[in-house]
């Protein structure tokens with residue numbers, strides 16, 4: 047048995063001759079909020095997709111709650127308690143906010159509990175006032191929040207968020223940061239993100255990817271002031 051909620055052991059992913067991720071390991075305990083950062087093409091999204099079951103690693107293993115999830119479908123991994131928000135929105139535009147959140151909640155809970163959970167989640171995410179609106183008419187940032195609500199509605203033990211702040215306004219990014227810090231009190235969170243102001247706001251621990259490998263990892267303040275990290279982000283603000 048393992049003490050970790052999630053363990054990635056020596057993951058490698060090859061696409062033909064390209065090694066997108068090379069021998070990367072990561073361990074996450076319950077209640078941790080961990081960020082993955084790195085320049086474009088560093089391998090973050092590929093690593094994220096191996097964690098969530100979207101890609102089967104070329105070699106290495108992913109354990110969730112102590113069990114290997116290699117080769118399992120994303121749907122089965124989700125049922126085991128992993129919630130995933132990818133870069134591609136997966137909400138239904140023709141349905142209302144409440145219907146979207148409810149649909150996610152009933153996948154995990156009986157209808158009476160799902161209704162209560164749906165109300166609770168919309169309130170927690172700050173979208174109760176939008177409950178009756180069709181998702182298709184909402185602004186991008188609001189749709190991102192609806193999607194986050196659908197991810198947490200089934201009470202996952204871990205949520206994986208791929209660039210959740212993308213396309214949000216500065217004010218929305220601030221709100222999302224506070225929300226994720228609050229959410230991390232009840233579940234573990236892994237965030238892949240480019241927005242460094244957002245990372246500084248939320249990160250407790252960080253893994254920095256570069257060219258498919260881990261460049262640096264550790265507590266956020268230490269990582270963000272590391273010269274090697276500054277060098278790979280040369281010309282961009284790090285801390």
Ligand SMILES: Nc1ncnc2c1ncn2[C@@H]1O[C@H](COP(=O)(O)OP(=O)(O)OP(=O)(O)O)[C@@H](O)[C@H]1O
Pocket residue numbers: 061064065066084085086087088089090091092093255
């Ligand atoms: N399906 C694929 N087929 C071939 N090569 C791929 C595939 N997906 C990713 N790659 C390559 O693997 C490397 C890592 O890509 P990946 O998208 O994981 O990086 P990233 O750090 O998420 O980048 P970004 O921040 O730009 O999203 C890149 O060289 C990319 O071109």
